[in-house]
Amino acid sequence: MAYSEKVIEHAENPRNVGTLDKEDPNVGTGLVGAPACGDVMRLQIKVSDAGVIEDAKFKTFGCGSAIASSSLATEWLKGRTLDEASEIRNTDIVKELNLPPVKIHCSVLAEDAIKSAIEDFRKKQSAKRGA
Amino acid sequence: MSLKFPIYMDNHATTPMDPRVLEAMLPYFTEHFGNAASRSHRFGWVAEEAVGYAREQIATLIGAEKPEEIIFTSGATESDNLAIKGVAEFYRDKGNHIITTKIEHKAVLDTCKRLEKEGYEVTYLDVGPEGVVSVDDVRAAMTDKTILVSVMLANNEVGTIQPLKEIGALCKERGVIFHTDAVQGIGKTEFNVKEMGVDLASLTAHKIYGPKGIGALYVRRARPRVRLTAQMDGGGHERGNRSGTLNVPGIVGFGKACEILNKEWREESKRVKALRDRLKDKLFAELDECHINGAWDDARRLPNNLNVSFSYVEGEGLMMAIKDVAVSSGSACTSSSLEPSYVLRALGVEEELAHTSIRFGLGRFTTEEEVDYVAKLVVDKVKKLRDLSPLYEMAREGVNLKDIVWAAH
Structure with a gap:
């Protein structure tokens, strides 16, 4: 299968690779997928007190399309509010990267990772308030 | 050349x-x-x-x-x-x-x-x-x-x-x-x-x-x-x-x-096996956590085959990173079925590892120069992709990946 130029570009030069401190109360971590399925994404966001995502990092075990989907997601997340971030849909990623049907699950995983990171952050925040 | x-x-x-x-x-x-x-x-x-x-x-x-x-x-x-x-x-x-x-x-x-x-x-x-x-x-x-x-x-x-x-x-x-x-x-x-x-x-x-x-x-x-x-x-x-x-x-x-x-196969097999072994030795010298799939002794393995799993690096991701080299993978992602190789499964290779397998098939026209180039490229890219792999990071931190409840998708 031939990859789109955008997938190759992201896979060769992935943006925002790295790790944020998962114990930081301002950091939300999403870990989705499974090694047995050939895809695992870890996406992290750091949220300012004003509720804006000021940093996003990822690491992905997966094919080029999975790496590109998560790399793109981190680019899109930076500067967005949490509400804006939750509006990112897998179909937006499919469109931007020209993913073929067999790779749509990569974009679904990226959307799941975003949601899971936001949920983790919100959980931490409510725990903090509750404490 | x-x-x-x-x-x-x-x-x-x-x-x-x-x-x-x-x-x-x-x-x-x-x-x-x-x-x-x-x-x-x-x-x-x-x-x-x-x-x-x-x-x-x-x-x-x-x-x-x-x-x-x-x-x-x-x-x-x-x-x-x-x-x-x-x-x-x-x-x-x-x-x-x-x-x-x-x-x-x-x-x-x-x-x-x-x-x-x-x-x-x-x-x-x-x-x-x-x-x-x-x-x-x-x-x-x-x-x-x-x-x-x-x-x-x-x-x-x-x-x-x-x-x-x-x-x-x-x-x-x-x-x-x-x-x-x-x-x-x-x-x-x-x-x-x-x-x-x-x-x-x-x-x-x-x-x-x-x-x-x-x-x-x-x-x-x-x-x-x-x-x-x-x-x-x-x-x-x-x-x-x-x-x-x-x-x-x-x-x-x-x-x-x-x-x-009929005239040349014995000589050819010797030459190809030496190249295959050179490739394997170079990869294993530079990379940890590589696993050969299947028997490795000469009596039970073709001289031109190297099938190896590079733990924590998904096969298709690696193939894309070495796209100037034509190899194949037992990873699910290379097939439309999204199932990893049935052969590796029959060998009892765990799915996690099956997804990280690469098959190198050397041949009559493979050169030593090519082997050296491919070995270096694969080593570089596996290292790079491991830096990108959450699994590698977790394993380095001592997390047992088998203890995690993964959501199959």
Whole structure:
């Protein structure tokens, strides 16, 4: 299968690779997928007190399309509010990267990772308030 | 000599044609274009003579007694179909049980599955982590209804060599017909139908530096004489076993490819094995957590095959990172089914590792320079992708990945 130029570009030069401190109360971590399925994404966001995502990092075990989907997601997340971030849909990623049907699950995983990171952050925040 | 890109290391899939083969074929496209079945004129005679010569070249390579035991087909998939369906149909009165292994090529497995729908019974034998079937398992599976055993010479993914000689002897003893798909092993490991007691053998030209679209089925004609029900009806070519006008240029090329192997395969295998070992040594010296899939000793593995799992790096992701090098992967992502390799699964390779497997297939035209380039590239990219892998980071931190409840998707 031939990859789109955008997938190759992201896979060769992935943006925002790295790790944020998962114990930081301002950091939300999403870990989705499974090694047995050939895809695992870890996406992290750091949220300012004003509720804006000021940093996003990822690491992905997966094919080029999975790496590109998560790399793109981190680019899109930076500067967005949490509400804006939750509006990112897998179909937006499919469109931007020209993913073929067999790779749509990569974009679904990226959307799941975003949601899971936001949920983790919100959980931490409510725990903090509750404490 | 400078490197040419992309570098081809997928010789289990197909091989480039040897220029000597092409040269032998060319006159049979234009000057000697006759139909080998035309008995009434010179054009036909010349074609028929060329086909006869090729039959001898092929028969010699595999140790067949007579050239007539070679039946030409379109390739090994057709040969597998003809052998298995042909025997099953012809010997239906004798029994309905077939024994094969879980690591056969799909051309064998899917043919067997179709026969199951038609009332035949098939035993698919397990192989251990070594990727080699046990002769005792074959023996234990035999019943008085068993008519056919089909076991490959060597596996196309992990390159493991099967104990054909022992299985052949067992089949003789029990009066069961023995078929082998010999495609991957010919010209790389010992293969002799007489010494191994093989009754039917599927062959193809394009894996041995010959053209695509031409294959053969060896069918034993004495001790025992093996009979087949033809699967293609028509003009009764190939003694009624396979109708259809013969692909004369392809056959000439197939014959030439066998003649070359007959002279050169031992030397070639030594050279290719040295290159394969060089590649393996370089990778393993620089990278931790690499795992060979299948047996590694010379007696049980093809000299040109290296199938290795690079833990924590998904196979297709790695292939993309080394896109100037043609290899293949047992990763799910390379197939539309999203299932990892059934061969690796049969070896008991965990799915996590199956997704990280890469198959290198070296060949006649692989150079030392290419091996050194590929080794360095793979080392660099595996390191880079491990830096990108959450699993590698977690494993380094001491997290047991098996303790995590992953959401399968």
